[in-house]
Amino acid sequence: MTNAILTGLMLGGMYALIAMGLTLQYGVARIMNLSYGEFLIAAAFASHWLFTGWAISPFVGLTLVVPAAFLLNFAIYKLLLTPLVRRAPNRDALEVDSILATFGLTFVIQGSMLALFGGAYYSYSFLAFPVQFLGETVAANRLAALGITILLGLVLYLALTRTRAGTAVRAVAVDPFAAQLVAINVPQASALTFALGGALVAAAGVLVSTFLTFSASSGVVFTMKALIVVVMGGVGNMLGCLVAGLALGLSESLVASYVDPGLTLAVNFALFLTVLLVKPAGLFGRATR
Amino acid sequence: MTTFLTRRTALLVAATCAATLGLAAVAQAQTSIKIGYAISRTGPNTGGAAVTTIPNYELWVKEVNAAGGIKLGDKRVPIEVVQYDDRSNAEEAVRALERLINQDKVDFILPPWGTGLNLAVGPTLNREGYPHLAATAVTDRAPELAKRWPNSFWMLGTSADAAKTLVELLSKLRDEKKIGDTVAMVSIADGFGIDLSSAARPAITNAKFKLAYDKSYPIGTQDLAPIINEVKALNPDVFIAFSYPPDTLALTEQSRIAGFNPKVFYTGVGTAFPLYRGKFGKNTEGVMGIGGWSGDSPAIKDYLARHKASAANGAEPDRWASAVTYASLQMLQQAIERVGKIDRAAVIKDLQTGSFDTVIGKVKLENNMPTRYWWVGQWQDGEFYGIAPAGNEGARKAIVPKPAWVAP
Numbered sequence: 001m002t003n004a005i006l007t008g009l010m011l012g013g014m015y016a017l018i019a020m021g022l023t024l025q026y027g028v029a030r031i032m033n034l035s036y037g038e039f040l041i042a043a044a045f046a047s048h049w050l051f052t053g054w055a056i057s058p059f060v061g062l063t064l065v066v067p068a069a070f071l072l073n074f075a076i077y078k079l080l081l082t083p084l085v086r087r088a089p090n091r092d093a094l095e096v097d098s099i100l101a102t103f104g105l106t107f108v109i110q111g112s113m114l115a116l117f118g119g120a121y122y123s124y125s126f127l128a129f130p131v132q133f134l135g136e137t138v139a140a141n142r143l144a145a146l147g148i149t150i151l152l153g154l155v156l157y158l159a160l161t162r163t164r165a166g167t168a169v170r171a172v173a174v175d176p177f178a179a180q181l182v183a184i185n186v187p188q189a190s191a192l193t194f195a196l197g198g199a200l201v202a203a204a205g206v207l208v209s210t211f212l213t214f215s216a217s218s219g220v221v222f223t224m225k226a227l228i229v230v231v232m233g234g235v236g237n238m239l240g241c242l243v244a245g246l247a248l249g250l251s252e253s254l255v256a257s258y259v260d261p262g263l264t265l266a267v268n269f270a271l272f273l274t275v276l277l278v279k280p281a282g283l284f285g286r287a288t289r
Numbered sequence: 290m291t292t293f294l295t296r297r298t299a300l301l302v303a304a305t306c307a308a309t310l311g312l313a314a315v316a317q318a319q320t321s322i323k324i325g326y327a328i329s330r331t332g333p334n335t336g337g338a339a340v341t342t343i344p345n346y347e348l349w350v351k352e353v354n355a356a357g358g359i360k361l362g363d364k365r366v367p368i369e370v371v372q373y374d375d376r377s378n379a380e381e382a383v384r385a386l387e388r389l390i391n392q393d394k395v396d397f398i399l400p401p402w403g404t405g406l407n408l409a410v411g412p413t414l415n416r417e418g419y420p421h422l423a424a425t426a427v428t429d430r431a432p433e434l435a436k437r438w439p440n441s442f443w444m445l446g447t448s449a450d451a452a453k454t455l456v457e458l459l460s461k462l463r464d465e466k467k468i469g470d471t472v473a474m475v476s477i478a479d480g481f482g483i484d485l486s487s488a489a490r491p492a493i494t495n496a497k498f499k500l501a502y503d504k505s506y507p508i509g510t511q512d513l514a515p516i517i518n519e520v521k522a523l524n525p526d527v528f529i530a531f532s533y534p535p536d537t538l539a540l541t542e543q544s545r546i547a548g549f550n551p552k553v554f555y556t557g558v559g560t561a562f563p564l565y566r567g568k569f570g571k572n573t574e575g576v577m578g579i580g581g582w583s584g585d586s587p588a589i590k591d592y593l594a595r596h597k598a599s600a601a602n603g604a605e606p607d608r609w610a611s612a613v614t615y616a617s618l619q620m621l622q623q624a625i626e627r628v629g630k631i632d633r634a635a636v637i638k639d640l641q642t643g644s645f646d647t648v649i650g651k652v653k654l655e656n657n658m659p660t661r662y663w664w665v666g667q668w669q670d671g672e673f674y675g676i677a678p679a680g681n682e683g684a685r686k687a688i689v690p691k692p693a694w695v696a697p
Contacts, residue, residue, distance in 0.1 A: 003518055004515060004518075007512060007514045007515055007518070010512070011511065011512040014511070110331065114330065114331065114335070118339050118601060119329070119330060119331070119335030119336060119338060119339035119343075120335075120336055120339040120340050120564070120604070121336045121340070121534050121535065121538075121559075121562070121564055122564075123538050123564060123568050124568065125542075125568055125569075125697055128542060128545075128546065128697060129546070129696065129697070130546045130547070130548065137546065137547055137548065138514075138546070139514075139542070139543070139546045211539075211542070212511060212535070212539070213534065213535040213538045213539065214535075215335060215336045216335065217331055217332055217333060217335045217336075217377075221509055249512075252512070253512065253514075253515050256506070256515035256516060257515040257518065257519060260504055261475070261504050261505065261506035261507075261510070261515065261516050262478055262504060262505045262506060262507065264506065264507060264510060265507040265509075
């Protein structure tokens, strides 16, 4: 039992980690980023390249990849998405525009990765040894990923709730027009949040690459998973993201261990649907209308 | 009357044009052979196509053209390639093939990667009379398909045969008292896994093995730890996974971490990939998997070296379908050369009846399928050798029990 729960928590932690960036990008900057999974894979490739080519540990890689992703996403928001934000008459229109723009971006990123790395599968071994944790044997790389997820989640939660900038970001998430009235620089806050989301997905990509096999075309799987977690947790809500991710991971692991591994997907979607039926705005979301 | 004359004139003009075009086509066919293919450069099949198929197509074209081309009669003509991306999508693959046939007017077509896409393009290639050398398709319907589409050649055989050979090997190992009789089997809930597991299930129970665990998992499962933990608790002698490359890697990794080390450890597609050895190094020793090749044969060693020299980043071929794919291209070339002109019907006939010298040895097809396959391979000293059927030339003896996992 402990083992199943532990496995579930580690898987759930990974889901939460994958989704945290998207909840910021979608919940605050209102960009429905369909190329999200591609950014994750790009970071995984970067980590793979640093590790196999330069023997740089993924943990050190994090300190290189994450800031680079932050800058890149900031630039993308400024260059590609700001015109959309300016043009859009309201948030719904921005969502539609951003879906189209980032869908296009998917092909650009995927194409570049295919050109650079080819279509083959990639995988490397890092911290791939068993460790004893709570009396169970688990993989060190997954445990490390869980630890970093919890750390990132905590730091973000504190930053969003205890700092001035965090409060501003939350204000933008709730109502960008009213936020302007209290002297919050909404475009700047949105750009920074989008970039922060990009940095988080890069962190997820680096961590995931230590234990999952990936290829240039596997990004869409992660976009889907992230989307489910974000919607289930309540758009823009960090805590909801964490809870939803853990719930999915736990249910998958418990079902795989005690019922049948073949039913994990079905249970995932059943859980997702149930949450949406009971709370259409997600676990921690507030109904807006 | 005038109308009639005009029409007749028009017909004459058309006929003249057609004749000229025909002549032009003949003239063109003599300066090059147009070979087309649509392959998965994007989408979920990309991983398989990039390892097994694309490098072999490129290697073959490069080598043939370096040698002056394919011999037609007493002269050599170079290969001209037309290629498209099928985006891992059956409709797209068929559309691309129709374009190759109708617009690009290619002389021959190379098949796509994977069972699904090969089944999808089968009818089109049959209707248009192109030889179809399906080198990366495993299906139980292969004999039936070969009858229905006499232009199609099923180079990898059937899953029933794969399962039967594996169980025969296990029975032999049990007779030699090397293993007990508990088997745990997992499979991916997708074409390959469903086919193989439904063929293996009766074979395992008929051979009086105890099937202690028999479950499938959905494609894209990101954590296989629950499966390995449960299987480990059952302590089986044999672990069989009919898996796809990402899960093959994940199952192996998880088994090593959980310290699950059965006497026979068998995984599916991807075990024969160079990536597998790259990731697990010394831990590959004793791992069995689907496929295999005669690792000691000079032809294979030479092929391996040429593949490494030709592919991007010196990539190695996989130890199963890669060599078969390359062999199928050699067969196509030899058939064309024996016919001596672009006559697809004659080439199909030659493929059905002729015998061919290839990197996997002499191949002679019976009912459009080879007579020998490698079904079980095992990593031994860093090479993935074929071990079953034991009657195949170059078959190695299985190392059982599998050595314990070592720290990487």
